[in-house]
Amino acid sequence: MEESIICxxxxxxxAEQDIFCPNCGYPEKGDETEINKYHFxxxxxxxxxxxxxxxxxxxxxxxxxIIGLNACLGLFYLFDEFTFADGIGNLIAALIFTGCxxxxxxxxxxxxxxAFVFWILLQLSVIxxxxxxxxxxxxxxxxxxxxxxxxxxxxxxxxxxxxxxQEMNAN
Amino acid sequence: MKEVxxxxxxxxxxxxxxxxxxxxxxxQLQEKDEKTENKYRRNLQYLSVYTLFSIILLLVEALTxxxxxxxxxxxxLFALIDIIFAVVQPGIxxxxxxxxxxxxxxxxxxxxxxxxxxxxxxxVSHINRILFEEVYVYMPMFEDTQYPLPFAILIVAVCPxxxxxxxxxxxxxxxxxxxxxxxSAILGSAFLFGLVHFSLISLFxxxxxxxxxxxxxxxxxxxxxxxxxHFTHNASIILLEYYGYF
Numbered sequence: 105m106e107e108s109i110i111c112x113x114x115x116x117x118x119a120e121q122d123i124f125c126p127n128c129g130y131p132e133k134g135d136e137t138e139i140n141k142y143h144f145x146x147x148x149x150x151x152x153x154x155x156x157x158x159x160x161x162x163x164x165x166x167x168x169x170i171i172g173l174n175a176c177l178g179l180f181y182l183f184d185e186f187t188f189a190d191g192i193g194n195l196i197a198a199l200i201f202t203g204c205x206x207x208x209x210x211x212x213x214x215x216x217x218x219a220f221v222f223w224i225l226l227q228l229s230v231i232x233x234x235x236x237x238x239x240x241x242x243x244x245x246x247x248x249x250x251x252x253x254x255x256x257x258x259x260x261x262x263x264x265x266x267x268x269x270q271e272m273n274a275n
Numbered sequence: 276m277k278e279v280x281x282x283x284x285x286x287x288x289x290x291x292x293x294x295x296x297x298x299x300x301x302x303q304l305q306e307k308d309e310k311t312e313n314k315y316r317r318n319l320q321y322l323s324v325y326t327l328f329s330i331i332l333l334l335v336e337a338l339t340x341x342x343x344x345x346x347x348x349x350x351x352l353f354a355l356i357d358i359i360f361a362v363v364q365p366g367i368x369x370x371x372x373x374x375x376x377x378x379x380x381x382x383x384x385x386x387x388x389x390x391x392x393x394x395x396x397x398x399v400s401h402i403n404r405i406l407f408e409e410v411y412v413y414m415p416m417f418e419d420t421q422y423p424l425p426f427a428i429l430i431v432a433v434c435p436x437x438x439x440x441x442x443x444x445x446x447x448x449x450x451x452x453x454x455x456x457x458x459s460a461i462l463g464s465a466f467l468f469g470l471v472h473f474s475l476i477s478l479f480x481x482x483x484x485x486x487x488x489x490x491x492x493x494x495x496x497x498x499x500x501x502x503x504x505h506f507t508h509n510a511s512i513i514l515l516e517y518y519g520y521f
Contacts, residue, residue, distance in 0.1 A: 122295035129293035129300065138298065189406045196475045207462070214451070214459045218466050221326055225470055228334055260315070264308075271292060 114273035128273040146272060149265045156258035156265070160208070163216050163255035166248060167205045170223070174198035197226060213259035220252040315454055322450040325360050325442075326467065332356070333471055343416050343426070350434050357442040367445035373497035384500045387487075388507025395480050395508075396515050402476060414516055427513050436506035443468045443485070444492040444501045461489040484508075 109118040111125040111132055118125055123133045131138035175198040181191030200222055208215030227245060230237040278287045280294035281302045287294060291301055336349050361367055403411060413431055417423040443464045452460040465485030469478045488501040 119295065124293055124295050124298035126288060126291045126293055126295045129298050131298055134298070142298075192406065193475045196478065200478070211455055211459055214455045214463055218463065221330075221467065222470060224327075225330055228330065229473075231334060232337065264312070 128271070130272075146269070149269050149272075152261055152265045153269065156262035159251075159254045159258035160212050160216070160262065162251050163219070164205065164208060166251050167201055167208070167219055171198050171201045171205065174201065197222075212262065213256065216252065216255040216259055220256065223248070223252065318450040318453045321360070321364060322447065322454070325446065328356065329353075329442075329471060333473060337473060341416055343420055346416060346430060350430055354434060354438045357438040357446070360446050361441050364446060364449065367441070367449055367498075370445060370449075370492075370496060371441075371498050373495055373499050376499075380495070380500060381503060384491075384503040385507045388504045389511050391480075391484060391504075392508045392511030392515065395484075396512055396520070398480070399477065406476065412516055413513060424513075424517055427517070428510055431513050432506050432509035435509055436502045439468070440488070440498050440502045440505055444488055444498045448489060448492060457493055461486060461493055464489045 109120070109122070109132065110116070111118055111128060111130055113130040114125060114128040116125060116127040118132055124131050129142065131142055134142075174194045178191045178194030178198060181187040181194060184191075201219060204215050204219035204222065206215075207218060227238065230240075278289055278291060278301075279285070280287050280291075280297060280299065282299045283294060283297040285294065285296040287301075292304065293300055332353070339345050339349075399411075413427060414423065417427040417430075420426050447467055448460045448464045451463040455463070465482050465488070468485035468488075469482040472478075472481050474481075488504060491500045491504070492498055
């Protein structure tokens, strides 16, 4: 009588002659090297996911900072009659970035992309006041840009490697 | 049906994920993943190039004078760009016209266009008057031309209805749909549609307007109804201004 073997990782049934689990790839009857290889592959993927999570979190922190700055500046401007309209603009910007932040939680890639495009537009729109303003705080803008771009790349890696880990049932 | 592992030629169960003898992943799954990834990268690239391109051009446009001739040049330029991007990704052309036209829908879209135009004209002119103590108008640009009203309708109503719809409900919508799905496509295309109009204050109505257009595009999988609303909306705004209502 055939004795059924259950995979120790994903609990799916293995046939008698199976060395690897056909569902998650775990070397149920493999030697030590094969088991080590399996764990190494899982760790590699898990590292990428952790790294992506960190970079996506950076984007969120950046968004909190941008929202805070815009909200404070907006409120400050509202109290002055001459800058009242600018204040409204800042508050709307803060509101839109808040919307993007909510979006990042639901769909990281789209949320980060939306915030990124809106941020670029805001940075470029200073040319209506004075084109030289684009270069103001260029270092900080460069850092923001890098965080956004890394965020966009990470959002995809996160999705891709998470799906692979789920397939290997190693979450 | 049995399958065969391409690495060790051992027989495997149908639609296996990993080979039970050598532990490697099913190559068919691998290829499918790579295909999805390539498609995703390509669509993201198209989308980024288009967005960057249009933002920069719009900034330049905003810095030029608003005379009739310059407006015509910009309109033609943007129309060309939208057409080029639509030609590069031919998947949108069959989405222009719906499979069957429904008269009651056409009537509804025209009505929506007129109602939104009245609401927007009224509220925007009020907000602008309060905040900036001035009102933005379209007609002065066309006053020196031979036929002010037809030209205004052509440039402000017909062209945007055709080309903005082709770009946002066609090109942008399709690309985002591939990358992130239908819901994101509706939200994302409306957001970008709002941003390219270059006015923080106007976002409060342009984004909901874009959401509505994208929703119809998604529901009837055709750009035609969106074009109809867009045209009626813009044309009504011009007519309201021409006959001095707001």
